[in-house]
Amino acid sequence: MLANMLREAWRAMAANKLRTFLTMLGLVIGVGAVVLMLAIGQGAQTLVKEAVATMGSNLFIVLSGGTTTGGARSGSGTAPTLTLSDAQAIEELPSVAAVAPTQNGTAQLVYGASNWNSSVIGVTPSYLLVREWRLVRGQPFTDTDVRTVARVAIIGQTVARELFGSEDPVDKTIRIRNSPYVVMGVLGAKGQSFDGRDQDDTVLIPFSTAQRKLYGTSFPDSVRFMMVKAVSEDAMDRTEEGITTLLRERHRIPPGGENDFTVRNLSAAADVQAQTTRVMSIMLGAVASISLVVGGIGIMNIMLVSVTERTREIGIRMAIGARQRDILLQFLLESVIVSVVGCLIGVVLGVGGAALVSQTTEMMVVVTGAAILLSFAVAAAVGIFFGFYPARKAAGLKPIEALRYQ
Amino acid sequence: MKAAGHAAALIRVEGLHKQYETDAGPQPVLRGVDLRIDAGEFIAVMGPSGSGKSTFMNILGCLDVPTSGRYLLDGHDTSRMSADQLAQLRNRFIGFVFQGFNLLPRATLLDNVALPMLYAGRPTQERAARAQELLARVGLERYGQYLPSRISGGQQQRVAIARSLANRPKLLLADEPTGNLDTATSHDIMQLIGALNREEGTTVVLVTHETDIAHFAKRIIHFVDGKVDSDEEVGIAGQHAP
Ligand SMILES: Nc1ncnc2c1ncn2[C@@H]1O[C@H](COP(=O)(O)OP(=O)(O)OP(=O)(O)O)[C@@H](O)[C@H]1O
Ligand SMILES: [Mg+2]
Numbered sequence: 001m002l003a004n005m006l007r008e009a010w011r012a013m014a015a016n017k018l019r020t021f022l023t024m025l026g027l028v029i030g031v032g033a034v035v036l037m038l039a040i041g042q043g044a045q046t047l048v049k050e051a052v053a054t055m056g057s058n059l060f061i062v063l064s065g066g067t068t069t070g071g072a073r074s075g076s077g078t079a080p081t082l083t084l085s086d087a088q089a090i091e092e093l094p095s096v097a098a099v100a101p102t103q104n105g106t107a108q109l110v111y112g113a114s115n116w117n118s119s120v121i122g123v124t125p126s127y128l129l130v131r132e133w134r135l136v137r138g139q140p141f142t143d144t145d146v147r148t149v150a151r152v153a154i155i156g157q158t159v160a161r162e163l164f165g166s167e168d169p170v171d172k173t174i175r176i177r178n179s180p181y182v183v184m185g186v187l188g189a190k191g192q193s194f195d196g197r198d199q200d201d202t203v204l205i206p207f208s209t210a211q212r213k214l215y216g217t218s219f220p221d222s223v224r225f226m227m228v229k230a231v232s233e234d235a236m237d238r239t240e241e242g243i244t245t246l247l248r249e250r251h252r253i254p255p256g257g258e259n260d261f262t263v264r265n266l267s268a269a270a271d272v273q274a275q276t277t278r279v280m281s282i283m284l285g286a287v288a289s290i291s292l293v294v295g296g297i298g299i300m301n302i303m304l305v306s307v308t309e310r311t312r313e314i315g316i317r318m319a320i321g322a323r324q325r326d327i328l329l330q331f332l333l334e335s336v337i338v339s340v341v342g343c344l345i346g347v348v349l350g351v352g353g354a355a356l357v358s359q360t361t362e363m364m365v366v367v368t369g370a371a372i373l374l375s376f377a378v379a380a381a382v383g384i385f386f387g388f389y390p391a392r393k394a395a396g397l398k399p400i401e402a403l404r405y406q
Numbered sequence: 407m408k409a410a411g412h413a414a415a416l417i418r419v420e421g422l423h424k425q426y427e428t429d430a431g432p433q434p435v436l437r438g439v440d441l442r443i444d445a446g447e448f449i450a451v452m453g454p455s456g457s458g459k460s461t462f463m464n465i466l467g468c469l470d471v472p473t474s475g476r477y478l479l480d481g482h483d484t485s486r487m488s489a490d491q492l493a494q495l496r497n498r499f500i501g502f503v504f505q506g507f508n509l510l511p512r513a514t515l516l517d518n519v520a521l522p523m524l525y526a527g528r529p530t531q532e533r534a535a536r537a538q539e540l541l542a543r544v545g546l547e548r549y550g551q552y553l554p555s556r557i558s559g560g561q562q563q564r565v566a567i568a569r570s571l572a573n574r575p576k577l578l579l580a581d582e583p584t585g586n587l588d589t590a591t592s593h594d595i596m597q598l599i600g601a602l603n604r605e606e607g608t609t610v611v612l613v614t615h616e617t618d619i620a621h622f623a624k625r626i627i628h629f630v631d632g633k634v635d636s637d638e639e640v641g642i643a644g645q646h647a648p
Contacts, residue, residue, distance in 0.1 A: 003530075004524055004530075008513070011512045011513070012512065015512055312508075313510060313511075316508045316509075316510060317510075317521070317525075318469075318493060318496075319467070319469060319496060319502050319508070320496065320497065320502065320521060320522045320525065320569065320570075321493055321494065321496050321497020321498070321522050321525040321526065321573075322493060322497075322525050323489075323490040323493045323494065323525070324489060324490055324493070325490075326525060398470075399469045399470075399493075399496075400464050400469040400470040403469065403508075
C-alpha cells in the first residue's frame with residue numbers, strides 16, 4: 001500500500017516537474033539558510049569556547065591608570081602607577097593563586113635564513129600558571145632567569161613552525177631585535193583568542209629582559225599590565241575587593257579618591273562573550289527558520305492548487321472506494337515527500353555554502369549533525385503541518401461533487 | 407411490475423426525494439421514487455434529459471444522499487452510514503461505469519484496474535494477477551503498461567468495465583456508458599455487460615437514451631419529471647443476446 005502511494009505521489013510530482021521544483025525551492029532555501037546560519041553560529045561558539053579554554057580561568061587583569069567616567073583609561077603614556085612590588089603584594093592575598101605582570105610588544109625574530117614578526121611578551125614564570133598553558137617541549141624559564149635578566153625564550157607553535165619548520169627549536173639560538181636568545185621550550189597549540197589573534201604566534205621572555213633589554217622602558221620595575229588568578233570561582237568577588245583595597249592602601253589613595261588602577265574580571269567578560277555568541281547563533285537560526293515557514297506556506301499554496309486541479313481524480317478515487325484517510329494520506333505523503341526532498345537538497349546546499357564561507361572568509365563555520373537533524377525534522381514537520389490543511393480539504397470533498405467537477 | 411417478494415431484494419427505494427438548492431430556490435429533481443430491484447436483474451433507465459436519471463443513479467451508487475426517503479442496499483440502510491462506510495460499500499459492492507470513462511490519466515491501465523483492489527487492501531500479487539486477468543477479459547491484455555490517453559474511447563470504456571469488476575461487485579451501475587461511443591463500439595460494450603449479467607449474475611442498472619441499447623436489458627424503467635413513469639419487462643427472449 002505504501003509503496004503504491006509513494007509511486008503515485010512520485011507520478012503526481014513528476015507530472016509537473018517545474019511546479020514541484022518551485023514548491024521545493026522555498027524549503028530548499030529555508031533549510032539551506034538554517035544549516036548555514038547554525039554552522040556560522042556554531043563556529044562562533046566554538047571559537048569562543050576555545051578562547052575561553054585557553055584564556056585561563058578565574059582571571060583578572062589589573063591595569064595601571066584609573067577609569068574615567070567615559071570608560072577610557074587615563075594616564076597612558078605617563079608613568080605607570082603599578083609596580084612589581086604591587087604585584088608581589090597582590091600575590092600574597094590569600095584568595096590569589098598567582099600574579100603575572102607582563103610587558104607587551106612586537107619584535108622581529110630571525111633564525112638562520114628565516115625571519116618572522118611576532119608578539120614578544122615579557123613575563124614571569126607564573127604566567128604559564130595563570131594562563132594554564134603547557135609546554136610540549138623543553139623547560140620553562142625560572143625566577144633565576146628573571147633575576148639575572150637572561151636572554152632566554154619560550155616560543156609558540158606558529159613561531160616554531162615559521163622559524164624552525166620541522167627542526168627541534170629547543171636549545172637553538174634565535175635573534176630578537178638582533179640580540180641572541182636561547183629557546184628553552186615550545187608552547188602547546190592554543191588557536192585564536194577572543195579578538196581573533198593567533199595565540200600561538202607568541203614569544204615569552206623574562207619580564208626583566210623585556211623591560212631592560214628588549215623594549216627599554218624609562219620606568220624600571222613599573223608595570224602597566226598584570227594578570228591575576230584567583231584560587232577559585234567562588235573567590236572572585238573577594239579577590240577583586242582584596243586587590244582594590246590593597247592597591248588603594250599601597251598607593252595611599254584617600255577615601256573618596258579615584259583609583260589610579262583598573263581591575264577587570266576577565267572571566268566574567270568571557271562569560272558575557274560566550275553568552276552573546278550563544279544568543280547570536282540562536283538569533284541566526286531563528287531568522288533562518290522564518291524562511292522555513294515561508295517555504296511551508298509555499299507548499300500549502302501549491303498543494304491547495306493541486307487539490308483543486310485534481311478534484312475530479314479525487315472524485316474517481318472516492319467512487320471506487322477510497323476512504324477519507326486514503327485521500328488524506330495520499331496528499332499528505334506528497335507534501336511530505338516534497339519537503340523531505342527539498343530538505344535534503346537544502347542540507348546539501350547549506351553544507352556546501354558553509355564550506356564556501358569557511359574557504360573564502362576568515363569566519364569559522366562548524367556544521368553539526370544535530371543542526372542537520374534539527375532542520376530535517378523541522379522541514380518534515382513543516383511538510384506535515386502545511387500539507388495537512390490541503391490534504392484534509394481533499395479528503396473532505398463530497399464524492400459526487402468531486403466527480404462532477406470540471 | 408415485478409411481483410412483490412422479499413427474499414432476493416438487492417435494492418429497495420421508498421419515497422425517494424432529492425432537491426437541489428439553487429439560486430432560484432430549492433429545485434426538486436426526484437419527486438417520490440419507489441422501486442425494488444432484485445439480485446441478478448438487468449435494468450435500463452430511460453427518460454428525457456433532466457428527468458433525474460443521473461441523480462437517481464448517484465444515490466443508488468452511494469455517491470450522493472437523498473433529501474428524504476429510504477434507500478436499502480442489500481438490506482442495509484445507507485442513510486445511517488458514515489462517509490467511510492459508504493466508501494467501503496462502493497468499493498466492495500458496487501462497480502461504476504461512467505459516460506466519460508473516468509480513468510486516472512497518469513496511471514497505467516493495469517494500475518487503473520488494480521486501484522479498487524488497492525483500496526480493498528488486497529495483497530500486491532493478487533492485485534497484479536487479477537488486474538491482468540481482467541484486462542485480458544476485455545481484450546486489452548497487451549496494453550497493460552499504456553496510459554489511458556494512448557487508447558481509444560471504446561478501449562478506455564473496456565478498461566473502466568474491467569476496473570468496475572475488480573472486487574467482484576454485486577451491482578454494476580452504468581450512467582450512459584455508451585454515450586461517447588459509436589454504434590458498433592457501443593454494441594461491443596453492451597455485449598460485455600450483458601455477458602457479465604448472464605454469466606456472473608451481476609445486477610446491472612444502466613442509463614441510456616438509445617432504445618437499441620436499452621433493449622439489451624430485461625426491464626426498462628422510464629423516468630419523467632423525477633418520477634417513475636413506466637416500468638416494464640422486455641426482451642426476455644434476449645433477441646440482442648449473442
Ligand atoms: N448539483 C446540482 N445542483 C443543482 N441542480 C442540479 C444539480 N445536479 C443536477 N441538477 C438538476 O437536476 C435535474 C436533473 O438532473 P440529472 O442529471 O439527474 O438529469 P438526467 O436525467 O440525468 O439528464 P440527462 O439525460 O441530460 O443526463 C436537472 O435539471 C439538473 O439541472
Ligand atoms: Mg444524466
